[in-house]
Amino acid sequence: MTTLEKAKLWLTDTFDEETKNTIQNWIDTNSDxxxxxxxxxxxxGTGGMRGVMGVGTNRLNKYTLGQATxxxxxxxxxxxxxxxxxxxxAYDxxxxSKEFGKMCADVLTANGIKVLLFKEHRPTPELSFTVRDKKxxxxxxxTASHNPPEYNxxxxxxxxxxxxVPPNDDAIIKEVYAVKFEEIKFSGNDDLIEWIGEExxxxxxxxxxxxxxxxxxxxGYDNLNIVFTSIHGTTYTTVPKALRKAGFQKIDLVREQMIPSGNFPTVDSPNPEEPAALEMAMDLARITNGDIVIGTDPDGDRLGIAVRNLEGEIQLLNGNQCNTILTYYILDQWKKAGKITGKEFIGSTIVTSDVFIDIAKxxxxxxxxxLTGFKWIGKMIRDFEGQEKFVCGGEESFGFMTGDFVRDKDSCGSILLACEIAAWCKANGKTMYQYMIDIYKEIGMYYEGLINVVRKGRSGAEEIKQMMTDFRENPPKEIAGSKVVEVRxxxxxxxxxxxxxxxxxMDGIPKSNVLIYYxxxxxxxxxxxxxxxPKIKFYVSVKDSIVSEQDxxxxxxxxxxxxxxxKADLNL
Incomplete structure (x- = not known):
């Protein structure tokens, strides 16, 4: 079926007048x-269904979301x-997002399903927790996580x-694509909605x-200077309250960014992976003598952490560095408490640093x-429940969770843990950054870089597909002066x-369009x-050994x- 034929299917009475008028205008004007x-x-995909909001099958709208629901x-x-x-x-x-959330609730209740609907926006990990807590x-x-404002x-x-995850994901997708738009039940039953909130x-x-x-x-809880920003996202509802309830007393908030907004007015991108997203928080830390700066993405599952480096300047850690500190500290605490019996495990992903293999050993x-995505770490927990104890898990894209009470990356629990580590370090005369170096001195130093190549639209998707074909059929023989010895x-x-x-x-990991060179x-x-x-990602990890801070x-x-x-060798 041609694109035009697909579009004309949306000109029937199943769709509202605004949708039909938009499509007809595109047809009349031969719009791109x-x-x-x-x-x-x-x-x-790895994060569910995500796209630009608007009209059409390749957009997030009432009908595509209704079909999915x-x-x-x-x-x-x-x-x-x-x-x-x-x-x-829940919704971010x-x-x-709020309107989409109610619309999804209407579709479910129209099908006789009870819905527990949050009254206002809440972080994704709280939704994960609530599913289990409320059975x-x-x-x-x-949510569209850290994507630009036009996405949901x-x-x-x-x-x-x-x-x-499989088999449920494939089975649900088949059900979704079997639904015709005229079959969607939009007339909900509010009697089947239970509203939940602060409790x-x-x-x-x-x-x-x-x-x-x-x-x-x-x-050291009472002596740690914390700076926090929700970057206009959902964690304004949970993180400050959690920090205070845990006993942390010196918490400075970036007030301008504690105001929820889908336009993210103070940043170009609400992505805590990028230093620019935490610039206001780091500026505040310089004024307040902050020890640790923390920011979260819009749906509150990922966190960025900045700490004082060896020169005393505030520096953003990358995701692998954050998770190295958190993982090592947790396992060290478990070891001291005699909780490690040999039947415990941590979770990681194929694109994450191999430092976690060394820490586990x-x-x-x-x-x-x-595979990439926290859903696979969640699957590990389920697959080994009752056999092995899950301790913690993380991935390079600024996601981490401790324990299995949440089955997705969880910024709130991770922030509490990070602040305890920072407080403990300060009480013992060092910074979190120095603690990281101590870990590297013991197990080896790893350093990572992420290269994103953006290619938008249909032509971009085809270009990315061709790039993967080229890398698969013609793998590099040497990278940065070192011979390639393994291709996965x-x-x-x-x-x-x-x-x-x-x-x-390779057994045990589902098929995925991923290549790894060692x-x-x-x-x-x-x-x-x-x-x-619309991008292809290159995750680079290099390593060496060190003996001192100067080293x-x-x-x-x-x-x-x-x-x-x-980057140069791969022509990126």
Whole structure:
């Protein structure tokens, strides 16, 4: 079916007048918008369904979200026949999120499903927690994470509080695509809606405190200077309250950014991975003599942390550095408490630094590796429940969770943990940055870089596809002066040893369009198309050994130069 034919299907009486008028105008004016809005259907990627809001099959709107929710409702009825089905729904601060949340609730209640709907925006991890806490069959959150303001999204959670994974995800998608737009039931039943709000915040915050803190005497809590910003997102509802309830007393908020807004007026991008997003918070820390700066993304599952470096300046840590500190500290506390028995594990992903494999070895726990996206760490917990104890998990894109009370990355619990570590470090005469260096001295220094190549639209998608084909068929022989010794292809599920030309099958990880190259000196380069944005990503990890802080400073320069060389060698 051509793009024009797809568009004309939206000119029937199933669709509202505004939608039909927009499409007819595009047809009459031969607008490029028609092509981009209808050339494909939005897909469930690593973060669910995410896209630009607007009219069309390739856009987030009443009909695409309605189709997804009707398909979910149909699937829930097949999985829980004869039961009272409950679904929790949350939404972030983005434009239209609240309206989309109520619309999804209407579709579910029109299908006889009870809905627990948050009265106002709430963080994604609180939704994950609520699904389990309230014994729901599923959950929905309306969010596009850190994407630009024109985006929104839709993520589905199963009854374990984790995002959907096989076989449920594929089965739900089939149900979704089987739904015709005229079959969507939009006329909801408000009698089946239970509204939830601040009372659920308290339950969630208490669980964060219980699962994220280790210093019973609250070492240094009263002397730590914290600067926090929600970057206009949802965590204004939970994080300040959680910090105070935990016992932290010196908390400075970036007031301008504590105002929720889907336009994110004070930043170009509400992404805590980018130093610019935390610029106002870091400026405040320079005034207040802050020890730690923390910012969260719009739906409050990811966090960025900035601390004082060796020169005393506020510096943003990357996701792997943050998670190295958090993971090492937790395992050290578990070891001191005698809680490590050999049946524990931490979770990581294929694009995350291999430093976590080394940390796990040091403490005698397993490090399980999954595909990109926290839903795979959630799946690990479910798969090994009752056999092995999950300790913590993280991925390079600024996501972390401690314990299994939330089955998704959780900024609130992670922030509490990070602040305890910073307070403990300060009480012991060092900074969090120095603690990180101490860890590297013991297990080896890792340093990472992320390179994003953006290609928008249909032509961009085709260019990204061709780039993956080229890298797959013509892998580099040498990267940054070191020979490539192994190529892992997760689409083919094979590992090729270049030295002996032997190819082996990789078991245990589902197929995914990802390539990883390892070199003789331990450099790791991962290549994958983004599942949520029009870009192809290159994750680079390099490593060395260090013996002192001065050695760290010198090696940092060399490793940074090496990442630049990797970029040049791959023509990026």
């Amino acid at each position: 918008e028609l092509e981009d809005s209808f050339y494909r259907e939005l897909e469930f 009707q398909g979910l409702a149909n699937y829930l009825h097949t999985q829980f026949p004869g039961e009272e089905i409950k679904v929790a729904i 601060v983005r434009n239209n 729901c069959n599923a959950g929905i959150v309306l 999204g839709y993520k589905v959670y199963w009854n374990d509080g984790a995002q959907i 659920q915040d308290d339950v969630y915050i208490d669980a964060c405190i219980e699962n994220s803190l280790y210093q019973k005497d609250k070492t 040091k403490f005698g726990v397993d490090c399980k590796i999954g 292809d997760y689409q083919e599920q094979t590992s090729l040893n270049i030295l002996d030309s032997k190819k082996s099958v 070199t003789e000196d331990g450099t790791k380069v991962c290549v994958r198309p983004s599942g949520t944005e 760290f400073k010198e090696k940092l320069v060399l490793l940074d130069q090496k990442i630049s060389q990797v």
